[in-house]
Amino acid sequence: DGIIITGDITGEEASVDDLIKLKDEIDKPILVGSGINKDNVNNYLKYCDGVIVGTSLKENNMTNNPVSKENVREFIKVVKNNF
Known part of the structure; x- marks a missing residue:
């Protein structure tokens, strides 16, 4: 079991502040499931157990x-250089 957090709409970044609060409150794996790209992934990986990446890996x-x-x-x- 785990939890996936997302932004308010498809493709929108999740709130890092919400992620931090959630991490402090639960003892389950947390994945970020929207808005992840090479420019922001490391902001999230500090606080979650994984990310779901889609559109940012597609052509254009x-x-x-x-x-x-x-x-x-x-x-x-980007991920390897920061971990």
């Missing part, structure tokens, strides 16, 4: 496009 950041190998490489590089 469009949901219906195929996954961009370059976007995936950049995302992984």
Whole structure:
């Protein structure tokens, strides 16, 4: 069991402040499930157990496009460089 937090609408970033409060209140894994990209992922990974990444890994950041190998490489590089 775990909890997924999201922004108010699809693709919107979750509140880091809400994430911090939630982490202090529960003893379950927490995933952030919307709005994650290479520019903000490390803000979240400090406080959660994982992230769900989708649109930011697609070509031109469009949901219906195929996954961009370059976007995936950049995302992984950012995460690896900060952990």
